[in-house]
Amino acid sequence: MEKVTVARNEIGPLLDELIVQLDSEGSATQRAHFHRIRGRLHRAHDDWDLTTPIIELSSSIAMGFRFSKTADALVNRILEKARELVEELEGTTPNYH
16 A cells, blocks of 8 residues: 555645646647546556556656647656656665666
């Protein structure tokens, strides 16, 4: 449960900020995609429940979305946090530089 809480606390607010940014930019499709991920993250109860939103976050780049500089920075930060979470879930220690 601890990793679920960490994911909500670290990734959730960034997703909220991204959703607001995409809404202000009129990017409805991207907003809906990340809003759905946010909902799945919020409903997660255990490590297994985190897999779907993490996979969806990781595959967001492959969807071909184009972002403004502000949204792109948020997406990159979210992906970085997701990568760190995956490393924790796999039992590896993230490298900090």
